[in-house]
Amino acid sequence: MGGIVRATGSGMGCPDWPKCFGSWVPPTSVEQLPENYKESYAQYRDKKNQKFVRLLRSIGMTETADQISNDKTILVEADFNPVKTWIEYLNRIVGVVIGLLIVLLFVRSLKYRQSSPILFWLSLATLIAVIFQGWFGSIVVSTNLTQWTITVHMFLAMLIVAILVYLLHASAEERLNIPVASSLKWWLMVCAVLLLIQTFLGTQVREAIDRLASASRDTWISSLGAEFIIHRSFSWVLVIAHGYLLWKLYETSEAKTLTTTLMVLILASVLSGVGLAYGGVPPYLQPLHLTLATVTFGGQLYLFFGLNSRNKTVLVK
Ligand code: HEM
Known part of the structure; x- marks a missing residue:
């Protein structure tokens, strides 16, 4: 909203x-x-x-x-x-x-x-x-x-x-409890921190756009400076970090669905960002871009709490 x-x-x-x-x-x-x-x-x-x-x-x-x-x-x-x-x-x-x-x-x-x-x-x-x-x-x-x-x-x-x-x-009556190596659990935390950094960088782009708000939407992106380039490029870091997570968790069937969803959400964030940047910042993409980032963050935490690195019986390395 x-x-x-x-x-x-x-x-x-x-x-x-x-x-x-x-x-x-x-x-x-x-x-x-x-x-x-x-x-x-x-x-x-x-x-x-x-x-x-x-x-x-x-x-x-x-x-x-x-x-x-x-x-x-x-x-x-x-x-x-x-x-x-x-x-x-x-x-x-x-x-x-x-x-x-x-x-x-x-x-x-x-x-x-x-x-x-x-x-x-x-x-x-x-x-x-x-x-x-x-x-x-x-x-x-x-x-x-x-x-x-x-x-x-x-x-x-x-x-x-x-x-x-x-x-x-x-x-929850039945908690999500997926056994994994602790290094992977912490890798997921790294992904969540990277997402928070990307969110902060996104807010800097939004603040810069607000300073240009009186100009026409078509000119917004071309008038932006380093904050836009940094935010756009940082997407690669997120895609690679989540790609690694997906690759490592792919063998664990329970985590596979959630991790794939996270990857899809990240890619959708990137695509909506591209749509914003090269489509003249259409208003309908602004809330979508923001919502995707927030839902991804919620999903990351949900998976994080559900990964159990103490149960050593079935370990995904
Ligand atoms: C993982 C990828 C990405 C995430 C999680 C993300 C997240 C965000 C967030 C949270 C905002 C702040 C929205 C606000 O404060 O209202 C934002 C703004 C923005 N992002 Fe991204 N972003 C991503 C990728 C991209 C890419 C690849 C581009 C461009 C090619 C892009 C272009 C923009 C633009 C133009 C804004 C300003 C939108 C506005 O003023 O409403 N983003 N982003």
Whole structure:
């Protein structure tokens, strides 16, 4: 959903938070808004940013705080557009549903506090992370989509995915338990770290594209610098690392399906990246490219938790 918000430029569809234009059901036409809506929401965000700037200063992030308080473009309010408003609102509704499901997860984990404390503590950690993510989403909006805040928002989402995948593994009645040599298990961890690095490099390309956003989409890629070349070339590292994993795990029938899926996901990420780069960054590929990277990360962790390097009876070397 976040990717769709981004691809359609709807991030500022609701200038306030958690309500949207002061209402739980957002407006559908500009007539429903007061005439001075731009000034009043700019003021609203300004107040919120000042609080955030104070918080940043108190934790020693003075430079970032200065950047936010000196950047006058942050307070420029976009024209009302009902489609963008409703896309952003739908994104928030999905966020609320996720939040409620995580509250439910936490409530259900209470009964395992004694028998399986890890389930309880990790469910609590997920709840705290999702509340923080909701609050941080409001900072993304109040700072008018300041680039680094989007990157932090995305990595937080990946952290939540990581904890949830572990909980899925740890709470399963029949856990995935594939015996392998420990070196292969750690190779898979290397693959996950490489993917996180590639994700970071991808966010740098996205940040650079955001700086060009006012120009036509066709010119975006040709105006990019080293961040694009590095991100594109780093794909080879991922393809080779996963190729090696697939080759090594191919004899293990249970791991074969999951590892092949990972390889297909990596290749699909590369292909969607090529489509973005050489097809003029079509909006429909932006959320797809992002989703493929996130699903691959979840899949890597799911396989990692399921590989058992302690059971020495059947070893894949
Ligand atoms: C394993 C392969 C790849 C992975 C996991 C990956 C992952 C990512 C991620 C996570 C982003 C950030 C999206 C965001 O912050 O919104 C991104 C952006 C991007 N990537 Fe990749 N990428 C891969 C390969 C490629 C390749 C091969 C190309 C080009 C030939 C490419 C072109 C781009 C472009 C143009 C963007 C910016 C998209 C936007 O602004 O929405 N990627 N990538």
